[in-house]
Amino acid sequence: MRIAVTGSSGKLGTVVVRELSAMGYEVIGMDRIGQRGPSFVQVDFTDYGQVIDAFGAVGDRHDGIDAVVHLAAIPAPGIQSDVATFHNNMTASFNVLWAATRLGIRTVVTASSETVQGLPFDVPPPYIPADEAYPPRPESTYSLVKALEERMAVELVRWFPDLSLTALRFSNVMWPEDYAEFPSFDDDAMLRKWNLWSYIDARDGAQAIAKALEKKLPGFNHFLIANADTVMTRPNAELIAEVFPDVPLKGEIGENTTLFSIDKAREMLGYEPQHSWRDHV
Structure with missing residues (x-):
């Protein structure tokens, strides 16, 4: 399978290109810089025009793409103005998805975001662990775009019933070198409450993408993708009692188990995190 990875020079994209290549895929990285x-x-x-041309063929580089992994975006709120973020990310995602449908590419995996869950949780989540069952609650322009992209995907698979379009709501992407800072988070539960003390190791993010490419689930599907544990050594019960005392608990919370439920990804994709910051610190 020949896969185009948009945003291939980004924090997640560089790891995705490396990991998919190691799995035997032919990967074509695409980005503004690289x-x-x-x-x-x-x-x-x-x-x-650039997108459809790059997907269709590029000189002697390739003569067509089998699948697209769409990661290209301004990657977080506050990096550029709200208007610039909306114009760039919404336009880029429409162009990528529309080009794929025009060229007959029927397998697309796209990066959505944990932010559609309601981050930074200044308004608490409806329950903990949070999952995909409640409607999107965008609280920033960046998150609004992600929610709109997911809605666009719903309509595209209605128009193109043979399209497999999977949106992965990635948590905060981390590299192993980022983990040295994690022990300091214990000093203040508020430092990381904004995403329920969650994270995703970029290598496990790449695994989730690979699973989605392999499964090619019909229609549109979306999944929360986080690591199996929190960024904290303090127990979940203590953190929740301090920061979200009035939020209902929905099922078991575990000692340090992720508070973004990844059960759906486990069940439908076969996703299982292989890495933890605790192995590096």
């Missing part, structure tokens, strides 16, 4: 080479194409995803 190292020139036979497996990279420079693309501005806000320009539809």
Whole structure:
């Protein structure tokens, strides 16, 4: 399978390219910036012509794409203005998805975000552990775009019933070198309450993408993707009692088990995190 990875120079994208390549996929990285080479194409995803051209064929690089992993975006709120974030991310995602449908590419995995769950939880979640069952609650322009992208995906699979479109709501992406900071989080439960003390190791993010590519679930599906544990050594019961005392508990919370439920991804994708910050600190 030949896979285009948009946003291939980003924090998650670089790891996804490496891990998918190691699994035997032919990977074509695409981004606005990146190292020139036979497996990279420079693309501005806000320009539809560039996107459809890059997916269709690029000289002697490739003669067509089998699947798309769409990660390209301004990656968080507050990096650029709200208007710039909306215009860039919404336009890029429409262009990528529309180009895929036009070219007959029927397997797409796209990066949604934990932020659609209601981050930074200044308004508490409806229950803990949070899961995909409650409607999106965007609280920023960045998150609003992610929610709109998911809605767009719902309509596209209605128009194209043979399309497999999977949105992965990634938690805060981390590399192993980021883990040295984690023990300091215990000093203040409020430091990481904004995403229920969650994270995703980029390598496990890549695993989730690989599982979605393998499964090719019909229609549109969305999944929370986090690691199996929190960023804290303090127990979940203590954290919840301090920060979210009035939020109902929905099922078991475990000692340090993730408070973003990944049960749906486990059941439908076969996703199972293999990494933990505790192995590095």
